[in-house]
Amino acid sequence: MKFTVLDYSIFALLLVLSSAIGLFYALSGDRQRTVQEFLLANRNMGCLPVALSLLATFQSAVAILGVPSEIYRFGTEYWFLGCSYFLGLLIPAHVFIPIFYRLRVTSTYEYLELRFNKTVRIFGTITFIFQMVIYMGVVLYAPALALNAVTGFDLWSAVLTMGLVCTLYTTLGGLKAVIWTDVFQTLVMVAGQLAVIVVGAGRVGGMAHVWHxxxxxxxxxGIDLDPDPFQRHTFWTLAVGGIFMMLSLYGVNQAQVQRYLSARSEREAKLxxxxxxxxxxxxxxxxxLTGLVMFVYDRQHPLAPNQHPGSHDxxxxxxVMDVLRDLPGMPGLFVACLFSGCLSTISSAFNSLATVTMEDLVRPHCPGLSESRATMLSKLLALGYGLLCLGMAYVSSMLGPVLQAAISIFGMVGGPLLGLFCLGMFFPCANPTGAVAGLLAGLAMAFWVGIGGLLQAMGGTGGPPPSNSTLLPLTGNHTTTLATTLLASTAAPLSGLQRFYSLSYLWYSAHNSTTVIVVGLVVSLLTGPTPPHTVDPRTISPLLPRLLCCLPPKYRQRLCPGGQDPPQDTDHSDAAVKPKGGVPNGLAPSGHEEEEEAGEGQGYIRTVGAPAYALQETSF
Structure with a gap:
């Protein structure tokens, strides 16, 4: 099972085309000379490229390897995760996108300062950076390791090449290059998987025979309606628990929100x-279907004893190497498919990390930073995170059995961040103290259950994972898993904390986000809830008045600042921004005198005498 020259050529073509897209956007348009263009693609993207980029961001290589393996081993029950996609994408479109888009934020965590205060913003930012830095090295190293074990493809050549190419086009071309390379890489991923399915099904007698x-x-x-949340996969676990996992990714994750914000209008973002x-x-x-074809092919064409995989990864x-061995170039196409998943995921990580670092940690402390310097610093941050990714890949190579824990961290952190944003958007009484306490409680709960489950899966010895486990997550396009969920159900009944640790990974986002909300509300009520008149109505979900419509008016007014629904859909493109002394529609409360502090290519609106939330950044 070795690569041919044609296979290497197809793989190299993927790298060349991805780099070419970055170079094109580095040398065209405004040449990434402004922060808006570099970090938000000038807020001028259409809905289709944004949609494909949203898809590619978390359709990583570990999912391409992990999901077919899940189907091969446990059957098609995992397919019911698709039932969660509808609400998991409908809710972000009508709850999160309107708020983020109308506030004209660049970093998701700017919202936390507008709703709470700067301390909550910093806590959210640091949590996200920790999540993504740990994750991006693993998502680059894990598939390269599996590829090396099977094909002899040089491990560190693959890691270094992919990391450097990704860093190159992300640093040069900004978000616009990231989005369009995501589009190209999505097409490569679909082509590679289709090729494997068509050729594999053809060699075993057709798809009808595969299904039979x-x-x-x-x-x-079949449909397992067992409501037990400790069962690894049931219909309710996949269809309902999966919704919360989707919300943590498509609702509040900076990598995804940044794509919504790059759309030319709120309507395009929703579409x-x-x-x-x-x-x-x-x-x-x-x-x-790849997993089913793989299962049937294995029954008809079993591997030789010396070819059996060392792990399910x-x-x-x-x-793939066996079924495509007689078709020159096809293994190279699948490897291009595999590493397209890598490129799309880590490039999104670089860009989103550069954005939150710039907007949340640098700009607040350097208010006089010129536009040209801010843009250059943003590029240097993207470059720095790219090099850090290579370092994390090296660290991942030394983790051994702890690799599962590193992958799990991504899922552990997503739920608490979802809870923090929901606390701010749906509970106007929540105060900054409650927000910080809720986030810390959610993270503590996530790591307690997550690490406890990992140790239980390893038998409490800290040794290697059991033989029926895998180092790759099995959650579709969401690489947010915990080691305990990678095991089949055990015959021995569990009790006490052992049973608690066996909670299905698909309920983790729901469990941890609920912890944040409950603790945050309790602490807020104990320390003094936020007075309704001090809450910026733009930071509260536009759906809240409708959810409270059955309450008497006086209670509805107390629970919902503003008392009425905000505008349903307004155009917040740059054309809507008044060039002098004006503000985008809905940004500053009326009835106050405005003064403008304008820098080089960048303006700030400060409303004199208004609450702190009236200070915002907007582009002129």
Whole structure:
């Protein structure tokens, strides 16, 4: 199972084209000379490229390897995760996008300062940076390790090449290059998976035969309506628990929100969210069909004893190299598909990390920073995070069995951040003290259950994972898993904390976000809730008045600042921004005198005598 010259050529072509896109956007348009262009693509993207970029951001290589392996081992029950996609994308479109887009934020965590204070913003930012820095090295190293074990593809050549190419086009081309390379890489991912399915199904007698044999072998799962949250996969776990996992990714994650904010209007941002739904279903179907074809092919063409994979992570690659061995260039296409997932994920990580670092940690302390210097610093941050990714990949190579814990961190942190934003948007009484206490409690709960589950999965010895585990997450396009969920159900009944640690990973976002909300509300009430008149109505969900419509007016007024729904859909493109002395629609409360502090290419609106939330950044 070795690569040919043609395979290497196809793989190299992927790298060249990805780099070319970055160079094109570095030398065209405004040449990434402003922060708006570099970090937000000038807020001028259409819904289709944004939708494909949203899809590609978390459709990582570990998912391309992990989902077919899940179907091969446990059957098609995982397919029901698709039921969570509808609400998991509809809710962000109507709850989170309107708030973020109308506030004209660049970093998601700017919202936290507008709603609470700067301390909450910093806590949120640091939590996100920790999450993504740990994650991006693993997502680059893990598939390269599996590829090296199966094909002999040089491990560190793959890691260094992918990391450097990704750093190159992200640093040069900014978000616009990231989005368009995501579009190209999504097409490569679909082409690679389709090629494997078509060739594999053709060699075992067609897709009808694949389905019939899989059904006879018990791999076509029925609907399991068991409501037990400690069961690894049931219909309710996948369809309902999966919604919260989707919300943590598509609702509040900076990498995704940044794409919404790059759309040319709020309507385009919402349409991009709608467009992701069929794309997600297609990708899930391709991954599941790959697993079924792999299962049937293995029954008819078993591997030689010396070819059996050392771990379940390598199942897909052994299958691909065997089924495509007589077709020159096709293994190279699948490897291009695999590393397209890597490129799309880590480039999004670089860009989002550069954005939050610039907007949340640098700008507040350097208010006089000129536009040209801010843009250059943003590029240097993207470059720095790219090099840090390579360092994290090296660290990942030394983690051994702790690699599962590193992957799990991504999922552990997503739920508490979701809870923090929901606390701010749906509970006007929540105060900054409650927000910080809730976030810390949510993170503590996440790591307590997560690490406890990991140690239980390892038998409490800290040794290597059991033989039926995997180093790659099995959550579709969401690499947010915990080691305890990678195990099949055990025959021995669990009790006490052991049972608590066996909570399905798909309930983790729901569990941890609920912890944040409950603790945050309790602490807020004990320390003095936020007075309704001090809450900026723009930071509260526009759906809240409708949710409280059955309450008497006096209670509704107390629980919902503003008393009425905000505008449903307004155009917040740059054309809507008044060039002198004006503000974008809905940004500053009326009835106050405004003064403008303008720098080089950048303006600030300060409302004299207004609450602190009236200080915002906008582009002139």
């Amino acid at each position: 044999l899989a059904e006879r072998e018990g791999k076509i799962s 991009s969210c709608y467009a992701v739904f069929p794309c997600q279903q297609l990708v899930l179907c391709l991954s599941c 390598q199942l897909v690659l052994y299958f």
